[in-house]
Amino acid sequence: MKIKTKLALGVGFLFVLIIVMSAIGAIYITTLKTDTENILISNYNSLEFSRNMLRAIDDTTKTSQLEFEKNLNGQLHNISEIGEQELTDTLHTSYQIYSTQQHASHLKTRIRNSIFEIMDMNMQAIQRKSEQAKSTANTAVIWILVSGTLCFLMAFTLLVNLPSNIANPIQTITKSIQQIATKNYSERVHFESHSEFGDLAKSFNSMASKLEEYNNSNLAKLMIEKKRIETLINNMVDPVIGLDEENTILFANEEALQVTGLKLTQLIGLNINDVAQKNDLIRSLIKDINVYETPQKTTTAQPLKIFCNGKDGYFEKEIVNISILPTGEQEKKRIGRVIILRNVTAYKELDFAKTNFIATVSHEFKTPISSIKMSIQLLQNHNIGSLNEEQHKLVDSIYDDANRLLKFTGELLNMTQIENGHILLAITSCNPKDIIDYAVQTTKTQAEQKQIKLTVSLPQALPLIHADAEKTAWVLTNLLSNAIRYSPPQSSVLISCTNDNNDLQIHIKDHGIGIAKEYHTRIFERYFRVPGGVNEGTGLGLAISKEFIEAQGGQIKLESEIGSGSTFTVSLKI
């Protein structure tokens, strides 16, 4: 039953009880009133008439006679009891006779007797009717007591049941809501389905089952996973910034905030291009962001130097493009990118220590090796005494080794300069012919030992180049030395020049073993040597050459095929 109906019935029932009580009261009061009225109007009047007639009969005056007749007439019209009519008629007849025979005393007695009989009859009626009124009053009291008790019982039952009927379901629902609030989504309420609470219970149960479904669904798991990943990112030691496909910043971890010196509110939800306008580091991070459109992951060659936590730190920028394959689609879609700054400070510090150590050692080696070389040259000189053939061979071999050692320490020193980023250049306008002649002169003996013909083919007029003569000479010497080393004896090496409006190209072409295509870029890496080649060498020469030439704004290129020799081309600014 609906609560509204229950309340309406409860209040309505009380209303009916009030009406019933009032009706019972009204009925009995009316009955009592009728009974009293009967006594008053009929019997009391008859007694009054009779008393007046008795008083008047003894008086013989004309007034008394009229008085008697007036009361007799009243009595004739006030008949209320059975037998009263006959008695009154007898009185009337007796009076009529008495009024003609004034002195008939027996008639007077009869009249008096009739009046007494009427009085007696009415007295008895009064007594009977008062008994009746008394009984009516008693019945009224009983009925009112009974109905009052019944009403009280019903009202009490209503009072006890109705509030609990309404309050109990509210309490149950409140408890269930508290259970839901503590994530107990299996909680349900059960009410009879006809009341408003039934509807409320149905809605509550449906809400609880949806919450339970949601809690068990992938969405809830995804939310937990999202939180897990967020925590993971926040606990990463490397700064991380996440962008969506529109370059809006989605997240940035604590480390990223530290290195950028920005607050979370200054990053999250903003476009990184807008942030870059106010922050130098962000600007350098996104400088080439769009260049990294295609590859999935790109790392910068040179680490960024960032001042953070009171000291210089070194960070390798890595941009990871995040792509997904949308359900039912063939092509991947980019949904954003993540900028990671790998903290390589520790490695960089170790690297610095290593470079410094190599620089010191190479530097310290250079002087003694040079003096060994000079001493050997003295030994080779016949002026200080002659050597026998065997001693001569030994001294020559020591001399070659000292040369190699000197070249190696020289290369190591150059490498340390490059690694420290301290390539000291002395750029001047210089004649390329002089540089080429120097390189040819330096490698002449080496070529002669292998009977390799060095041919220099230069145009009549060569433009001056904008270069560091010493470094360029070093590079050309290295390239010529390689060309001789990796060529078979009695072959030839050609040095030639071409130029356009801006650049002069120096070509060093040999007919040696050649280099496979797959190694064309790798041979310019530090310490890389083509596998299966000759044993001697450090793998540093080409790496240093590339750094030296590029530092001067030039380029070094290679054209080569296995078995067809190699051509190294050095381009320098005119």
Ligand code: ADP
């Ligand atoms: P290395 O001291 O080993 O010569 P380089 O950096 O000068 O170091 O050369 C790197 C590698 O490139 C060499 O080990 C060799 O395998 C290859 N290379 C260099 N020049 C030539 C060339 N002219 N012909 C064939 N291979 C060469």
